[in-house]
Amino acid sequence: MENGSTLRRSLKLWQIVMIGLAYMTPMVVFDTFGIVSSVTDGHVPTSYVIALVGMLLTAASYGKLVRIFPTAGSAYTYTQKAISRRLGFLIGWASLLDYLFLPMVNALLTQIYLTALFPEVPSWLWVVLFVALVSFLNLRSVNLLANFNAIFVLIQIVMVVVFIILVVRGLQTGEGTGTVFSLQPFISENMNMGHIITGATILCFSFLGFDAVTTLAEETPNPKKTIPKAILYTALWGGVIFITASFFIQLFFPDVSRFHNPDAALPEIALYVGGKLxxxxxxxxxxxxxxASGMASHASVSRLLYVMGRDQVFPEKWFGYIHPKWKTPSVNVLIVGAISLSAIFFDLVTATSLINFGALMAFTSVNLCVISHFVIREKKHRTVKGFFNYLVMPILGALSVGILWFNIERSSLIMGIIWFSIGFVYLLYLTKAFSKAPPQFKEEDVVSELPDMQITS
Known part of the structure; x- marks a missing residue:
């Protein structure tokens, strides 16, 4: 490291899970409910169950790889190590779309919400204040960030619990299905599995972010043990919250007939269930x-940029810099903040389109990395257990992601291909038209920081 500093290994499992849940935002279930309820004919919880199974398969692939490569680069590093350095660079470049634009999306959403509440205030001011706050919290300490995220996630969970209590009271007075004891949201005579799967493909995007905890691998004392658990718990507990909340919403609203605008049903859901207050x-x-999501996504992309800077893919002097006191990638935090300010000029549709492409590239690559490393290189598929763990599961994970690729919006695909092409041109420059390999940081420099008991595969 040029400045001699490294990230501080201080995060505990619960802190990492809270950052992951904050990234996913548990209350997103209310934003998508109207759309998916319409698509699935009133079976949103079933679609969430299918989406969760698909995402857990990919989460398992992340868990397998982080035990072998316990660094902060996530899919970028895994692809470098398991397949090839050139492809690793391209996956890292594509992943930047997911990581870089989510902080911008959160700034845009803040602008939309607060402008609606305070129309007399210039809308750009909310973006500036939001980015300044998120950047400040990311600069100081990852533990401070984790603790704030824990508070914000708990606030969301409390709000969901209060919502469920109000729904139960409403059901007891004859609202919706009129009973809590009903499996109708999960299964009914008129359910169509094709519609359910279509709904699941929409809901899979609610899980984006469980993988972001892998970028914190160099900030926990025992990444090979802690990070795989954090990935699983983030996806699993996020799924439990989504399924539980959507079950009670579906009981109260068996169909979308009460909504004036099913595509943006959140305000109406809250109004009908609990009143104006x-x-x-x-x-x-x-x-x-x-x-919460803004802080978590800002932290994740700062770490990914740090690893790419440490690899000298980007200028190490800036991107590979760690603040000597705060032990955070402070320059990257400021760079991400500056990029997030462009939310003043962006629109929500464009930013969201870029996120989806980057996430699917990372998910696809990680499942393939498991096969490449454990099957092709290590030959660990020759036992029944190894065949299931290292071949069957990642293939199923890749297929579940393939369904998402099939349903990706045209704008996401076009803009993603443009971004990927720019990265390919930059790769040609870095490698002098593939005459040399891309630069790469030595993994042992990171692994050597861990106790011997932690670096055994």
Whole structure:
């Protein structure tokens, strides 16, 4: 390291899980409910179950790889090590779309929410204040960030619990299905599995972020043990929250006939369930969602840029810099903050389109990396257990991601291909038209920081 500093290994398992859940934003279930309920004919929880199974397969692939490569580069590093350095660079470049634009999306959402509440305030001011706050918290300490995220996630969970209590009271007075004891949201005579799977493909994007905890691998004392658990718990507990909340929403709203605008049903859901006061409190909590997700996504992309800077893919002097006191990639935090300010000029559709492409590239690559490393190189598929763990599961994971690729929006695909092409041109420059390999940091320099008991595969 040019400045002699490294990231501080201080995060505990619960802190990492909270950062992952903050990235996913548990209350996103309310944003998508109207759309998916319409698509699935009132079976949103079933679609969430299918989406969760698909995402857990990919989460398992991340867990297998982080035990072998316990660094902060996530899919970028795994692809470098398991397949090839050139492809690793391209996956890292594509992943930047997911990581870089989510902080911008959260800034945009904050602008939309607060402009609606305070129309007299210039909308650009909310973006500046949001980015400044998120950047400040990311600069100081990853533990401070984790603790704030824990508070914000708990606020969301409390709000969901209060919502469920109000739903139960409403059901007891004859609202919706009129009973809590009903499996109708999960299964009914008129359910169509094709529609359910279509709904699941939409809901899979609610899970984006469980993989982001891998970028914190160099900030926990025992990454080979802690990070795989954190990935699994983030995806699993996020799924449990989504399924539980959507079950009670579906009981109260068996169909979308009560919604004036099913595509943006959150305000109406809160109003019908709890009245005007609850709706106001509920909408204020959506700001907490964006703040929590903004902090978590800002932290993740800062770490990915740090690894790419350490590899000298980007100028190491800036991107590979660690603040000697705070032990955070402070220059990257400021760079991400500056990029997030462009939310003043962007629109939500464009930013969201770029996120989806980057995430799917990372998910696809990670499943293939498991096969490449454990099957092709290590030959660990020759036992029944190895065949299932290292071949069957990642293939199923890749197939579940393939369904998402099939349903990706045209704008996401076009803009993603343009971004990928720019990365390919930059790779040609870095490698002098493939005459040499891309630069790469020595993994043992990171692994050597861990106790011997932690670096055994």
């Amino acid at each position: 609850f709706q106001t409190i509920f909408l204020c909590t959506t700001f907490v969602n964006t703040l």
